[in-house]
Amino acid sequence: MRQLSQSTASIVYNGLRQKIIDLTLKPGALLVEQKLAHEYGVSRTPVREVLVWLASEGLVEILRNRGAMVAPIRVDAVRTAQFVRESLEVSVALTAAKNMNALARLKLSHAIEEQELANAEGNAELFYQADEAMHLEIAQIAGLPLVWGYIEEAKVQMDRVRRLSLSQAQSFDKLIAQHRRIVSAIAANDPVEITDSLNAHLRQVLPDIDALRRNRPEYFDEDAQDRPVSSTLHGQTVAGLA
Amino acid sequence: MRQLSQSTASIVYNGLRQKIIDLTLKPGALLVEQKLAHEYGVSRTPVREVLVWLASEGLVEILRNRGAMVAPIRVDAVRTAQFVRESLEVSVALTAAKNMNALARLKLSHAIEEQELANAEGNAELFYQADEAMHLEIAQIAGLPLVWGYIEEAKVQMDRVRRLSLSQAQSFDKLIAQHRRIVSAIAANDPVEITDSLNAHLRQVLPDIDALRRNRPEYFDEDAQDRPVSSTLHGQTVAGLA
DNA sequence: CCACCGTAAATTGTATACAATCTACATTTT
DNA sequence: AAAATGTAGATTGTATACAATTTACGGTGG
Structure with missing residues (x-):
């Protein structure tokens, strides 16, 4: 929130986070790196970094090799x-x-x-x-x-x-x-x-x-039993790592 | 912990996390991306991603444009x-x-x-x-x-x-x-x-x-009053973003 | 002697290129 | 017709190249 020194990544972060929170981006919506990069006029690198941050906050869900989505409501x-x-x-x-x-x-x-x-x-x-x-x-x-x-x-x-x-x-x-x-x-x-x-x-x-x-059942995701309890993130799949 | 499909990043993540937790890497130790990349035989890209993850867990502290370090104890x-x-x-x-x-x-x-x-x-x-x-x-x-x-x-x-x-x-x-x-x-x-x-x-x-x-005062960091209370991470400086 | 630049090296931030993986659909096989 | 397989496109994962920033240090002037 502070430190508006404005790295490229911070702009994307603030923008995306806002859109997720105010529901401009609906739960379950797919987040394609290339599209986001183009939308914000930056490269995929900072976009990926932002997706990782948002995933750690529980606002985004990353599925390994399969992309990211706005976290469905569980x-x-x-x-x-x-x-x-x-x-x-x-x-x-x-x-x-x-x-x-x-x-x-x-x-x-x-x-x-x-x-x-x-x-x-x-x-x-x-x-x-x-x-x-x-x-x-x-x-x-x-x-x-x-x-x-x-x-x-x-x-x-x-x-x-x-x-x-x-x-x-x-x-x-x-x-x-x-x-x-x-x-x-x-x-x-x-x-x-x-x-x-x-x-x-x-x-x-x-x-x-x-x-x-x-x-609005489409915003929800049935709580999967097979979802591993991650070591540090809660309710999130951590397929991206671990 | 699960899903040992082993992306490059996951290897670095598990390795680094372990070293921080078992104190092989001491609090305050500098984490230079290039050195870590060479050490694990990978490029800087996955290393950066891992540093972001660890920062979100509170194990690493990222200072914008100034590098990362093992989180000092506060x-x-x-x-x-x-x-x-x-x-x-x-x-x-x-x-x-x-x-x-x-x-x-x-x-x-x-x-x-x-x-x-x-x-x-x-x-x-x-x-x-x-x-x-x-x-x-x-x-x-x-x-x-x-x-x-x-x-x-x-x-x-x-x-x-x-x-x-x-x-x-x-x-x-x-x-x-x-x-x-x-x-x-x-x-x-x-x-x-x-x-x-x-x-x-x-x-x-x-x-x-x-x-x-x-x-062991060298492992500690005086709790700075000027440190902003981040929106989602606690006790961490989020200079890397926001 | 100290403060003040200014430059060079090191390091991070971002962009781009390439490799690996997944998805979908057409083709083949039973 | 249903299942299996193979291939093309799309998308992510990683590597590398380049730009921007910071830090350290030495020179200069006060």
């Missing part, structure tokens, strides 16, 4: 991501609650205010930013900013489902209310309420999965 | 990894405890027996395998096998510290005892004991960090 992978995110966010919030002080309180209420502004303006992009900022802020209060990287890794698996779901239409008002409850619970250092409020917030994706699989 | 990154692993393993174990049945009990006791065999034979490699297999088995009992991928990602950050630490010398007997305690707690579905036993098992790395930083 029910197992999304459920796992939900579990991971919930576990980590609850742990982080419980830790943050022990570290609360006046400044932390202020920062969290500011984050909420920014969400309300974005909502009032109808600026979705700004809202998502403020949303992420709040979750990151909680991690920072907990003294564990680097945990956010792990959480984001799980989050991407859920984001496409959320964006595809109709329930996405549920207005930001509801989300802000949930955020308020979370922040209050942290400020009050109430472990049970912290856990409950975060669970309520993060588990919305679960019913969405089933609804989506019914409406 | 105190923050190791502490974070410990937090993440603990959080996930406890959550998984609590879930597994609810799913216990005769078969699951059997599999866990088998895993312990294999560890005892490895210990009796003095076969460290086998022990580590059995150790991992047990943790993975717990995830499978919980119905969440894919969580293991996330855990492993954190685990690598801790493994080099453990291997460098003198406390590593603590015989396997102690580890097996800890494993027994964990398995008993899961079998008894005793949430508090599950949490305590796992914490005791996983927190050993924390005192090791300080001792190691005193003995």
Whole structure:
């Protein structure tokens, strides 16, 4: 995100990643190196490098000698991501609650205010930013900013489902209310309420999965049992290596 | 690990990864593409691809236009990894405890027996395998096998510290005892004991960090505040892209 | 003596060329 | 007709060549 020094590869990376996340490129879509190279006006070399990066993030799937595709949505992978995110966010919030002080309180209420502004303006992009900022802020209060990287890794698996779901239409008002409850619970250092409020917030994706699989089965991939559990990447086939 | 079809890149990947993990290549060691290519008798292309993979695992750090190095150990990154692993393993174990049945009990006791065999034979490699297999088995009992991928990602950050630490010398007997305690707690579905036993098992790395930083400061890198929190990789500089 | 260029070597970033592999389809065989 | 096989095209995997950037070092001027 930082360091816009703009290597050729970084342009391709940002462009492709955006298109995958905002679903311009649908799950399962084939990614032919030559075509991408031509599209971005570069050679295949940086394109390949980018595909490897995206594969390590779980956004692309590479099949050895057979090409790359936008990662299909896997029910197992999304459920796992939900579990991971919930576990980590609850742990982080419980830790943050022990570290609360006046400044932390202020920062969290500011984050909420920014969400309300974005909502009032109808600026979705700004809202998502403020949303992420709040979750990151909680991690920072907990003294564990680097945990956010792990959480984001799980989050991407859920984001496409959320964006595809109709329930996405549920207005930001509801989300802000949930955020308020979370922040209050942290400020009050109430472990049970912290856990409950975060669970309520993060588990919305679960019913969405089933609804989506019914409406758009073509975006899904039946979770194959024969898929090897890779040593370091989750839910991904690592046929490209290993 | 599977799919030994052996592309050129996979050979380099397995070789390099092993050398980094077993510390043949020390943290901070420079990785010059040309030298690696010559060493493995291949061209720079697959070497670069491998470096990107390893960077996404957190084992290599790539500095844009300045080359790659074996990732230095970062105190923050190791502490974070410990937090993440603990959080996930406890959550998984609590879930597994609810799913216990005769078969699951059997599999866990088998895993312990294999560890005892490895210990009796003095076969460290086998022990580590059995150790991992047990943790993975717990995830499978919980119905969440894919969580293991996330855990492993954190685990690598801790493994080099453990291997460098003198406390590593603590015989396997102690580890097996800890494993027994964990398995008993899961079998008894005793949430508090599950949490305590796992914490005791996983927190050993924390005192090791300080001792190691005193003995081998050259392997460490002061945790830079100016390092951007990347969107998807944790504790890593992503200067190579973004 | 120190700071400030400026150039050369080393190294990475990208492009292109070639080899290996896979897919699809036509042909042959049973 | 169905199955097997062979071949052409497309696509990926790897090697090599070239461009861009960084680093080190020596000269120059202050």
